[in-house]
Amino acid sequence: MGMKVKEVANLVGISIRTLHHYDEINLLTPDEITNSGYRLYSDKDLEKLQQILFFKELGFPLKKVKEIIDCPTFDRERALELQRKSLLEKRSRLDKMIKTIDKTMRHAKGEINMSNKEKFEGFDFHNNRYEQEARERWGDQAVDESKAKIANMPGDPEAIVTEIYSKLAALRHQSPQSAEAQSAIKEWFDCLNKNFGNYSLEAFKGLGQMYVDDERFTQNIDKMGEGLAQFMCDAMVHFADTTKNK
Incomplete structure (x- = not known):
């Protein structure tokens, strides 16, 4: 049973x-x-x-x-082999980062000296899964153009995004269709098009849906405030639909 x-x-x-x-x-x-x-x-x-x-x-x-x-061709045994390999790689990275933390603690106490290179052992941002998924979804040209825009942005790109997200987080208990929410989400739409690529209204709407469909996006966005991902998704959908009909 x-x-x-x-x-x-x-x-x-x-x-x-x-x-x-x-x-x-x-x-x-x-x-x-x-x-x-x-x-x-x-x-x-x-x-x-x-x-x-x-x-x-x-x-x-x-x-x-x-x-x-x-997928009809899914092979459980092959999947287990690949998962094991990936988990071993993840464990290796975590072991390196733990060692870096231990050495950093000793360095802070004056017990040892760390070089700048040693301070970042274990970090690896060369294989960006988000970037790979973006390339599969929107193509190499769109991603390369977006990266070029980010490289040439004045100021700190992360700070710009954080500022807009903070504004939206403060509004997340309002209706996503409210004038304030729509004004803030337009700011996000304009920011994306100015700094990160060319987003049509449909692409913007699809991006909002990804915020709630992909748990990684949801978790990261909700760090700014619980429910922010869903709020942004709803606001982006409303913005795209109403702007398209104007």
Whole structure:
């Protein structure tokens, strides 16, 4: 007999709501549902859940996980091999960063001296997954143009973005359709087009949807204020729709 949702949640250490969400988006639908409406997870379902959680640990958004697992050519054994390799690489990076922290603490106490190079051992920004996904979505030319704009921006690009995000975070409890919210989201639209690339209204709307579809974006944006990603998404959709109709 299969396992009920609560049993699986307790076994794995995730919430019942998470399992319900996986079911709602057709990422993990249990093999059997009783006449009483209870979801029953088979061993095969648990294997699939394991795969989902491995991919999540490696930073894959749920949409991409679903795409990979649902592919007819998906090979579980091959996926496990690649996941193991990626996790070993991640562990190696973390070990290096822990050593850097330990050395930094000793340096701060005057026990050792650290060179500037040693202070940043373990950090690796050469393989940017966001950039790779952007290239796959919008093409090399768009990404290269955006990077060139950022390189030539006056001031600190991160500070400019943070300022706009802070303004939106302060407004996030209002309606995303309010005049203040729309004024701030227009500022974000103008900032993107001036500094990061050429965003059509549809691309801007799609970017907003990505803020809530991709858990990595949601988590990063919500650091500025809980619910900010959803607020920005709603505001961006409204801005795109109303501007397009003017």
